[in-house]
Amino acid sequence: EDQVTQSPEALRLQEGESSSLNCSYTVSGLRGLFWYRQDPGKGPEFLFTLYSAGEEKEKERLKATLTKKESFLHITAPKPEDSATYLCAVWGGATNKLIFGTGTLLAVQP
Amino acid sequence: NAGVTQTPKFRVLKTGQSMTLLCAQDMNHEYMYWYRQDPGMGLRLIHYSVGEGTTAKGEVPDGYNVSRLKKQNFLLGLESAAPSQTSVYFCASSYGGSTNEQYFGPGTRLTVT
Numbered sequence: 001e002d003q004v005t006q007s008p009e010a011l012r013l014q015e016g017e018s019s020s021l022n023c024s025y026t027v028s029g030l031r032g033l034f035w036y037r038q039d040p041g042k043g044p045e046f047l048f049t050l051y052s053a054g055e056e057k058e059k060e061r062l063k064a065t066l067t068k069k070e071s072f073l074h075i076t077a078p079k080p081e082d083s084a085t086y087l088c089a090v091w092g093g094a095t096n097k098l099i100f101g102t103g104t105l106l107a108v109q110p
Numbered sequence: 111n112a113g114v115t116q117t118p119k120f121r122v123l124k125t126g127q128s129m130t131l132l133c134a135q136d137m138n139h140e141y142m143y144w145y146r147q148d149p150g151m152g153l154r155l156i157h158y159s160v161g162e163g164t165t166a167k168g169e170v171p172d173g174y175n176v177s178r179l180k181k182q183n184f185l186l187g188l189e190s191a192a193p194s195q196t197s198v199y200f201c202a203s204s205y206g207g208s209t210n211e212q213y214f215g216p217g218t219r220l221t222v223t
Contacts, residue, residue: 004152031208043114043200043214044153051209087153091208097168098143098212100152 002027002092006101013108016077021086021104024070029093033071035064036087038103044087078108112136114215116201122221123191131186131218133201141204142184143168143212144176146197153200159184160207191222 007022025033032051036044048057050066057064061082063074073086085103092099114135123129133142144156155168159178173195175187184203188195198219202212 034211036214041217043202043216046211046213049209049211089153095169096208097155097158100154102150102152 002090002095002099004088004090004099004101006086006088006104008104009102010105011107013075013078013106015079015108015110018074018076018078020075021073021106022070023073023088023101025088025090026069027090027092027094027099031091031093033066034089034091034098035071035073036089038085038087047086075106078106080108080110082106083108114201114203114213116199116215116218118218119216120219122223123188124223125192127191128187128189129191129220130188131199131201131220133184133186133203133215134182135184135201135203135213136182137203137205137213138181139203139205139213140181141207141210141212142178143202143204144174144184144186145200145202146170147200147217148197156186156199191220193222196220196222 003026005024035047038044048064053068085105087103089098089100117132143158145153157176162181165176177185201215204210204212
């Protein structure tokens with residue numbers, strides 16, 4: 001069964017304290033792994049797509065990496081405006097649809 | 111370029127009432143999707159469309175119907191609302207399928223009493 005698990009459920013950081021969010025997945029034939037950011041009361045906002053193990057992508061303080069079993073979203077020197085829920089999703093080969101994890105709620109305190 | 115828009119933003123229904131949620135996109139995307147988001151659960155696909163005039167069932171289609179009469183619009187209907195349909199509904203669109211990112215609307219918060 002195609003599945004996505006994100007950890008931790010919640011993470012509190014001090015401004016400038018770097019950390020990583022984890023997204024582990026089981027899927028038959030990965031076609032793409034997607035990271036989204038969701039602010040309270042808003043729709044998910046697309047961040048990155050990763051297609052194959054070893055691939056990395058960066059955007060400002062965020063860097064996403066991919067292995068055959070998991071993806072990490074590294075946050076370097078975070079700022080309070082990085083506070084949001086970060087969602088991971090994979091395109092499931094068996095189900096042919098996007099499968100979302102439940103997200104990591106990140107709070108960055110000044 | 112407004113992206114994906116949804117109307118209404120909020121709605122309260124009584125059990126048994128019906129309503130239609132409207133989604134519009136101006137990116138000329140072929141694919142459109144309806145999701146619901148509930149606390150502690152990931153976004154779940156209700157119905158989707160791979161082009162004008164087509165619709166297909168997703169993971170949780172029961173109690174919902176959809177129509178895609180125009181490429182830019184995707185309607186989600188609830189014929190007889192139930193409290194279990196209280197949720198936040200998101201519409202999304204994408205250029206293609208599996209390898210293409212989906213762009214989401216701002217959501218509709220629906221409460222069924």
